[in-house]
Amino acid sequence: MRRLATLGWILVLCLAVGFGANTASGQAVYGSIIGTVTDPQGNAVAGAKVTVTDITKGTSEATTTNDSGNFSVIHLIPDTYKVHVEASGFKAYDVPSVLVQVDTTTRVDPQLQVGEVTQSVEVTGEVPQLKTDRADVSLDFSSDYVEKLPLVNRNFQSLLLSAPGTQQIGWSHAATENPQGSQQTFVQGQHFSGTGYELDGTDNQDPILGIIIINPNLDSVEEAKITLMNYDAEFGKSIAGLMVASTKSGTNDIHGSAFWFRNSDATQARNPFNQAPGVALPHSKWNQFGGSVGGAVIKNKLFYFADYQGTRQANGVTNNITIPDAKVLSTCTATTGMCDLSDYLGKVSNGNGQVYDPATGNANTGAGRTPFAGNLIPVGRLSPAAVAMLKLFPAPINGNLTNNFFGSGSGPFHGNSFDVRGDYQAPGNLHIFGRYTRAYYSLTGEPNLGIGLGGVGGGVGGLSGSSIIHNHSLAAGFDKAISTTLLTDFRFGWFQYNPHSIKPDASVAAAEALGLHGLNISSDSSTGGLPAFKWDSGDNKNTQLTDFGDGLDPSRCNCPLIENEHQYQFVNNWTKISGNHAMKFGVDLRFAHNLRFPSDANRTGELSFSHKQTSLFDPVAGSNTGGLDLASFLLGDVSHFERFASVSQTAAESQKRFFLYAQDQFRLTNKLTITYGIRWEDYLPESVNAKGNGGFANQEQGVIRVGGFGPYGLNGNIRNYLGAFGPRVGIAYQLRPKTVVRIGYGRSFDIGVFGSNFGHAVTQNLPVLVHEAISAHDINSANINDNVPVYQMDSATGPQPAQFPAVRADGTIPLRGPQNAVDPRIRPTVQRPAAIDMWNATVQRQLTSTMTVEVAYIGNKGTHGFAGDGPTYNANQRSIVGFGNPLIAPDSRRPFFNRFTYSDCSVSQGVCGLANVLPADMLTCCSSDMGNYFGMDASSSYNALQLKVEKRFSQGLQFVSHYTWSRARFYDNNYYAIDQTVAYGPMNVNRNHVWVTNILYELPFGKGKKYMSGASTLTDYAIGGWRLTSITNWSGGLPWTPSYSACDKDQDVGVCRPNRGSGSFPLAVKRDSNGFLTWFTPNPTMGVGGSGGGFSRPTAGTLGNIGLDSFRGPHLFTSNLSLAKNFRITERYKAEFRMDANNIFNHPVMGFNYTQGNLCIDCAGSDAGRITNIENNTSMRLLTFGLRFSF
Secondary structure, eight states: HHHHHHHHHHHHHHHHHHSSSSSOOOOOOOOOOEOOOTTSSOOOOOOOEEEEEEEETTTTEEOOOOOEEEEEEEEEEEEEEEEEEEEETTOEEEEEEEOOOOTTTEEEEOOOSSSSSSSSSESSOOOOOOOOOOOOOEEEEEEEHHHHSOOGOOOOOOGGGTTEEEEESOOOOOOOTTTTOOOOEEEETOOOOGEEETTTTOOOOOOOEEESSSOOOOGGEEEEEEEEEEOOTTTTTTTSSSEEEEEEESSSSEEEEEEEEEEEGGGOOOOOOOTTTTTTOOOOOEEEEEEEEEEEETTTTTTOOOOOOOOEEEEEEEEEOOOOOOOHHHHSSSSSEHHHHHHHTTSTHHHHOOBBOSSOOOTTTEEEEEEEGGEEEGGGGHHHHHHHHTTTSOOOOOOOSSSOOOOEEEEEEEEEEEEEEOOOOOOOOEEEEEEEEEEEEEEEEETTTTTTTBOOOOOOGGEEEEEEEEEEEEEEEEESSSSOOOOOOOEEEEEEEEEEEEETTTTHHHHTTTTTTTSOTTTTTOOOSSOOOEEEOHHHHHHHHOOOEEHHHSSSSOOOEEEEEEEEEEEEEEEETTTEEEEEEEEEEEEEEEEEEEESSSSSSSEEEEEGGGGGEEOOOOOOOOHHHHHHHHTTTOOOOOOEEOSSOOOOOEEEEEEEEEEEEEESSSSSEEEEEEEEEEEEOOOSSSSTTTEEEHHHHEEEEEEEEETOOOOOOOOOOOOEEEEEEEEEEEEEETTTEEEEEEEEEESSSSSSSSSSSSGSSSSEEEEEEEEEHOOOOOOOTTTTTTTEETSSSSOOOOOOOOOOSSEEEEETTTTTTTTOOOOEEEEOOEEEEEEEEEEEESSSSSSSEEEEEEHHHHHESSSSSSSSOOOOOOOTTTTTTTTTTTGGGSSSTTTTTEEETTTTTTTTOOOOOOGGEEEEEEOOOOOBOOOOOEOOOEEEEEEEEEEEEETEEEEEEEEEEEEEEESSSSSTTOOHEEEEOOOTTTOOOEEEEEEHHHHSSSSSSBBBOOHHHHHHHHHHSSSEEEEEEEOOEEHHHHHOOTHHHHHHHSSSOOOEEEEOOOOOEEEEEEEEEEEOOOOOOOOOEETTEEEOOOTTTOOOOOOOOEEEEOEEEEEEEEEEEEEEEEOEEEEEEEEEEETTTTOOOBBBBBSSBOOTTOOOTTTBOOOOOOOOOOOEHHHHHEEEEEE
């Protein structure tokens, strides 16, 4: 409380002084002009008056040079300025055009000539591009550049991929929660959630999903800056990139625009993998339209700006789907005879796909089962519910066992967003601004397999369901100079993120209609619709069906979802200029609140089917042979059951975040600037909004602490880390007039994502929400390998209803509940933010007045971060040690096996709070996976060489071209809790070679141009005003880890890697004998002790020595081109016709990496090594046409 009171007084004092005088905004909103004024001999000129005037607004600021001749005019709105310098005994000095960008310092060094001050010298050359004041690694974009680049669907946030060291990952958030199209992008080897977004100096990132909240309309953006490393101490809550944008403000003249862009299936090239020639593409249509206007209410004082953008889209989607083959659909739906699964024999390497009768052999282990001869199952044995579903499947389009159906459809997407902004230049150099943004979206998709089966849909990103989202953002503040050496600014920010999603069949008892009882609960409307049906055919995936039903995995819809997240932010910065020091300090207070009623696990249920239920168990080797997940489904044997169930829709969490910083920028000489500072961040543990509205699960005690019960407060008595101090140091030295050397180091912190620090966890635990996750051994410990079903799909009652146990006397609940049947979200009892130490050494050389080249070494080390893609890992995974030993129970190889005993909890009664429970009946934990552990204890490293050539716009040409070679290492989440050396390797999203080039070129023909400048008006209409812009990316392939067919026999820990062996294993895109594109040809199946083709089979009970992510897939090449023709209607009014070609060369990016493709190196006769689609998040050529009018 004392600390809170102190921070409160600091804020009150800052506000009192700020409102009593003038303020000046920080670098998050504004830029600066600095320089040194000298005489003809190079000596400093002290006392010179420097006036900086905004050309479009007419406002000005003045300062004087100090004894060293240095001056600083800071906190300038991004715009174009003129600089005027006067000093007694010298001619006046004028620079008519100086561009100021957000969070960027522009240097102007006037050298005065002796003469009368009434005389003037105007310098019209380009201002040098060298960065001489700081050591950050960054890239700046003007509004003109942003507007003209061919960004796909005019997505501002995708501009991040134009910066060095950025990589788009192979998956994206469901559109129901991310309609704004934020792309998950790793920056300098750090997780996508570590990238911060700011809009007009206020936070613009949702920390729960790690995405941008307001994806600005391109017409609203004045400036954008992407900082990749070593940002100033003013910036935090970020360990990767920082994308800062400022919106436009009005000017003395009225300016505006109107635009319309369109594409459709008529301008979309076919996907060669799933859209056959001669077959109509799914209907798609995308229209984006809107406009902007800005001007002055009172010239030189009060300005306004507003814009609107609408999007209307019918999203055409084609999905590769695997369904049961034609023989299964015909024979298994007959009323008599045999259900014929013979097509699957020989197609699964581990046991040849042989199906064993689960009604025979040992009922607990699956040992001694007899095979179904020829994979023929009497139809009388089949599950009526399974047969009912088989009758709803469409016919396959080919004879393949995989990718045998292409589903297509179109789902509507509507978006509306607008911004309004005002700026007031009050007397006394007081500047006040305010901006409000609202973005509203609605989207829908229908399932490709029909409403009766659900599955992936025709909506955006494969959506099946519907969603409505309202996002809001407000930024307001003021800035003023109290004196020429003391400035302060204040900003208030607020955002709200508010998605609501529902299933396509939410109002229908669809599960009950199929004969699946106990899933559609009449008293709970959130359980309507279908459950999810999920599959596990073993590690080689040779026959695995595509998930169907409803839910996040099958239909890309977290349905139903109700969420209301908002944050209030207060920022106050001070700047004191003393001699050659520019000292800054400030405070940033944020108050976050989140209410989320999710369905990460389908509330109707998620029924998984494994090959194990129809396999043969070998009790000596401890492994399985054969089995088919499709056969388990047909027999109604559910291998694993999950669902969410809640007792509250109002449980919410809140969190306070306090940030302080101080920094000094010291210009030791005209050539040497040192910036040093420190930032402190304090993330208080989140609190729930009422007693019992949250559970704080931890593995130290093996319990869930219930907020407000027993000794636990509403924050679960979680302790926070007070040592989050981040030093920042930067040195910039101008070695030569055209050469600068920069060195920087910094430490920064971040909140994480998906509940690692805030949201997504405590209100999604008991006693509020139960995440049921039940396998056979949870019900009967004798079912050691889950080779028997957890329940029968056709059960008259269905799975056991969700249980909400009473809170024990000590304020806790057992970690996995009184019946060991829940999957809690577990965090450490001490909350620690993710951290990064980052450094760089850069040499920048100016080649011409408009072109520079940079060579940089970039490095960082992440700590207290995610294992794998994050944020959770399995803390109770089995160890390989003891595998195959019949005397060692498989679950005893878990680190938390029987670690905790609950003496008041009875296994036989399934309740706690009892007295005198017999030791043999006491509940123990934990013999199951603990896969939702937010450990935040992994590290990562990144080292890169980056080369960048940048040309400022001149003579019609502007470009940025950069190449990055990088080496990124991290820890995967699989097996991380057991042996970190096994989990360590190349980062699976990092391409080690990346070359990106952005070009803007105005062709030099027509009036006012280099060629044919005297052309007639008619001729100029034909040849003048043409512009080309492009974004080209060539990158190396993504990493992947090979697997082998028999690994289920050799291990049971999910690490399916072969050994290195003799011979070679060629990797190249080519066609096999059947005409399929492949990345490799699989070797023959390796038997015990087998080897060949560069690999060998490990001994049972050992893990292969092939390293994690030690192979790479095909390279990436994309090129987007824009061709535009400008028409000058009058001097003031202009029009533009434009065509954007995404993937202009129609080059397919082959999808084979850690998320796409069958990676089995010895699954001969399967689709192993086959390329079955283009890479996720890429497309074939798409032409977009646009019209734009501006004045």
